[in-house]
Amino acid sequence: MSSHPKYLYFVGKGGVGKSTCSASTAMALAEKRNKTLIVSLDPAHNLSDIFEKPLEDKPKKIEENLYAMEINMEQRVESSLRKNIEMMKNLYSYLNVINLEGMFDTLRFSPGMEEYAVVLALEDIFENYKEMDVIIFDTPPTGLTLRFFALPQISLLWIEKLLALRKKILSRRDSLKHILGEKYHDKELPSTVKDDSVFKELVSFQERLKTLKNYFTEDASMILLLNPDKLSFAEGQRIVDAFKKFSLSLNMMIINKSGLYNDNHSDKLSQFRENYFEDVSKKFNGLKTIELPFKSSGTLSREDMMAFGENIFKIL
Numbered sequence: 001m002s003s004h005p006k007y008l009y010f011v012g013k014g015g016v017g018k019s020t021c022s023a024s025t026a027m028a029l030a031e032k033r034n035k036t037l038i039v040s041l042d043p044a045h046n047l048s049d050i051f052e053k054p055l056e057d058k059p060k061k062i063e064e065n066l067y068a069m070e071i072n073m074e075q076r077v078e079s080s081l082r083k084n085i086e087m088m089k090n091l092y093s094y095l096n097v098i099n100l101e102g103m104f105d106t107l108r109f110s111p112g113m114e115e116y117a118v119v120l121a122l123e124d125i126f127e128n129y130k131e132m133d134v135i136i137f138d139t140p141p142t143g144l145t146l147r148f149f150a151l152p153q154i155s156l157l158w159i160e161k162l163l164a165l166r167k168k169i170l171s172r173r174d175s176l177k178h179i180l181g182e183k184y185h186d187k188e189l190p191s192t193v194k195d196d197s198v199f200k201e202l203v204s205f206q207e208r209l210k211t212l213k214n215y216f217t218e219d220a221s222m223i224l225l226l227n228p229d230k231l232s233f234a235e236g237q238r239i240v241d242a243f244k245k246f247s248l249s250l251n252m253m254i255i256n257k258s259g260l261y262n263d264n265h266s267d268k269l270s271q272f273r274e275n276y277f278e279d280v281s282k283k284f285n286g287l288k289t290i291e292l293p294f295k296s297s298g299t300l301s302r303e304d305m306m307a308f309g310e311n312i313f314k315i316l
């Protein structure tokens with residue numbers, strides 16, 4: 001086994017079977033003695049329903065080798081904001097005229113907070129559960145998923161700009177110090193990169209973002225789920241196109257609920273099926289693909305899920 005776990009992400013439109021397939025894969029892996037952690041990143045969790053056990057924001061043992069957790073997004077947004085406010089207070093003590101505490105509620109609901117919380121949760125999981133053989137992520141709706149995958153790269157661009165700006169500020173300060181000498185009134189403010197805690201903080205954030213980006217681009221196995229319908233295919237295409245932009249690669253595809261319409265012999269549906277599979281193989285040419293059958297029994301049994309997991313396991 002490598003020094004860190006294998007990371008699997010199940011992505012796709014809502015309702016295609018992300019939770020079902022990620023839980024099935026986790027069960028099959030655990031049965032084969034892989035220490036497996038499954039994590040729900042979806043604010044509308046349903047792993048606890050699937051495993052019929054209440055879950056929390058820390059791993060809970062489900063069965064031998066199988067652990068599950070559901071990220072508490074709200075709590076994580078709050079605690080990361082609190083940490084950031086503390087950091088701002090320390091770095092910018094001369095800014096205490098601004099009531100940072102009073103801004104808490106506004107910031108909590110500001111755009112970007114959710115994906116930031118997911119990214120921090122992931123960082124925490126990458127750091128703290130290295131003893132696992134496999135970590136499986138059941139992802140939230142596509143919009144949020146794409147935003148959290150993109151966040152490290154976008155933030156890295158910002159950090160570069162901020163570092164350049166900070167360097168400029170420091171060099172201006174340094175010039176002023178030299179020009180004004182004794183008359184310079186802010187002598188205690190740092191004027192070099194090595195003395196400046198803001199610069200250091202930015203560099204350390206940059207390092208964390210680079211590490212996260214590697215976790216997403218180099219260490220991840222992405223599994224796209226589709227159903228035999230137009231909408232999940234359209235969303236699948238959007239996901240793959242967005243992945244390309246962020247240098248994320250797709251590793252395999254599952255067409256779940258395959259055969260959903262097989263009992264219906266209308267010409268129109270047969271035509272749809274034919275076109276659908278043609279379109280899918282054109283768009284996802286060369287991608288490892290499996291089909292999982294539609295089970296009309298209502299709820300999927302443990303045996304059904306284990307069989308799904310076995311099939312997915314074979315091509316991981």
Ligand SMILES: Nc1ncnc2c1ncn2[C@@H]1O[C@H](COP(=O)(O)OP(=O)(O)O)[C@@H](O)[C@H]1O
Pocket residue numbers: 012013014015016017018019020021046256257258292293294295296298299300
């Ligand atoms: N192959 C299948 N056959 C029958 N029902 C399925 C199958 N896969 C998933 N389901 C059902 O479809 C619904 C949505 O699945 P779920 O895993 O919750 O999707 P997602 O997590 O992508 O929103 C659930 O009721 C689930 O039991």
Ligand SMILES: [Mg+2]
Pocket residue numbers: 018019020042046138
């Ligand atoms: Mg789900």
